[in-house]
Amino acid sequence: MKFSTASPVFFIFSLVTAAAANAVPVLALPWGEDGEGKRKGDYGYGGCDGGGTRSPTRRADDSADISASLIELHKNLCEIPSVAPNELAVGDWLATYLESRSFTVEKQEVARNRNNIFAYLGNESQTRTLVTSHIDVVPPYINYTYHSNGTITGRGTNDAKGCVAAQIKAVEALLAEGLIGEGDVAMLFVVAEETDGAGMIKANDLGLTWESVIFGEPTELKLSLGHKGVLRFNIQAFGKAAHSGYPQLGINANDHLVEALYILSKIQFPGSDLLGDSTLNYGVMGGGTAANIISPYANASVAIRLAADPLLVKNLVNEIVRGRSITLTWFERFYGPQYLDHDVEGFETEAQAYGTDIPNLKGNHKRYLYGPGSIFTAHSDAEFVTVTDLIESVEGYKALIMHTLS
Structure with a gap:
């Protein structure tokens, strides 16, 4: 089973006109019979379709209902602003939605008006598999817009409310098909992933363990091989203020900062064959009080995306700036490179350069990373996801869940 946008496994859609751009679309499903009594949309799950294991089929009308409800769920999630730390409204809405689908829902307080949403079937919170993503987004809020070409734009459409919606619909579908039950799968949707990871760190207090955890982030429908770690530091430079007409009377802190940043930017950091180079970025800089005053103070914030041991990189930085x-x-x-599980057939694979909540969840579980959309548009004013990718990601999450339970 190959998960790609060209696969006949997935839907070809007739989309509504541009005039209905903000409405939930009605999706046409044009597949026909393949001559053996199965529709071209029928499927089995990777690792779970032989030897007496479970292998469902689906009907076109069922798929149409699932597709429309997926887009509606995604729309509702994206239309509720949830720029960290203001995730309360979207969390409350999501809890109500899950309760209406007969899930048991717990709100785990992370901070005042900031709650993780934890959901499971029946009374069994301890499950074999966990699916998880985050409900916070980066600023600014950008309106949800459904376009007639099947593209959905807006803040969080791929990072990561596309993952949240697809994960929920995957679990709902497997439950409806009788493939999962109480004790199999739980869902966790956390706050603060985009800031300090406080939501996932707090999730450790649930006191639960899992055999496998499936994390949702935009991976372009590829199963992740791993992602880079992160190491951060601040630089401060101190000088002495003086009139800019007499620079010899002062010490310019800006000069010290700029020289240090230049040297750091030229370091060839160690990397790895899988993740490539470790890279440094100084994202924030400040200094001085006026153009006609020698700067007495300057600072910068620096982040290193790690493809190597963090202590090795930290020691290298300290040695380079020593004496300045x-x-x-x-x-x-901080955390080092994350190497992830990818023992599932039918998926393309790729490593990521960004960071996730994966290292914040403690335990010996298998770790999978997958989701719709591209990180290349996440955090930008052009963030988007396509309808076909959302639909395909539901099938991907279903396959991953079934693999973890096989």
């Missing part, structure tokens, strides 16, 4: 007129302050929280 700057001070480095390292963030306490």
Whole structure:
């Protein structure tokens, strides 16, 4: 089973006109019979379609209902602003939705008005598999817009409310098909992934363990091989203020900062064959009080995307700046490269350069990373996901869930 946009497994859609751009679309399903009594949309799950294991089929009218409800769920999630730390409204809506689908729902308080949403079947919160993603987004809020070409734009459409919607619909579908039951799968949707990871860190207090955890982030429908780690520090430079007409009377902190950043930017950091180079970015800089005053203070915030051991990189940075007129302050929280499980047939694979909540969830579980949309548009004013990718990701999540339970 190959999950690609060219696969006949997935739907070809007749989309509504541009005049209905903001409405939930009605999706036509044009597949026919293949001559053996099965529709071209029928499927089995990777690793679960032989030897007496479970292998369902689906009907076109069932798929049409699932597709329309997926787009509606995605729309509702995206239309509720949830720029961190203001995730309360979307969390409350999601909890109500899941309860209406007969899931048991717990709200786990992370901070005042910030709740993780944890859902499972029946009374069994301890399950074999967990599917999880995040409900917070980066600023600014951008309106949800459904376009007649099957593209959906807006904040969170791929990062990561596309994952949230597809994961929920995957679980709902497997439940309706009788393939999962109480004790098999739980869902966890966390806050604060885009900031400090406080939501997933708090999830450790649930006191639960899983055999497998399926994380949702935009991976272009590819199963992740791994992703880079992150190491952060601040730089401070101190000088002495003076009139800019007499620079010899002062010490320019900006000069010290710029020189240090230039040297750091030229370091060839160690990397790996899988993840490539470790890369440094100084994303925030500040200094000085006025153009006619020698700057007495300057600072910068730096992040390194790690493809190598974090302590090795940290020691290299410290050695490079040793003896310079700057001070480095390292963030306490950091993590190294993450190497993930990908033992599932039928998926393309790829490594990612971004970070996720994966290292924040402790345990010995298998770790899978998958989702619709591209990180290349996430966090931008052009963020989008396509309808076909959303639909395909539901099938991908179903296959991953069934693999973990096989």
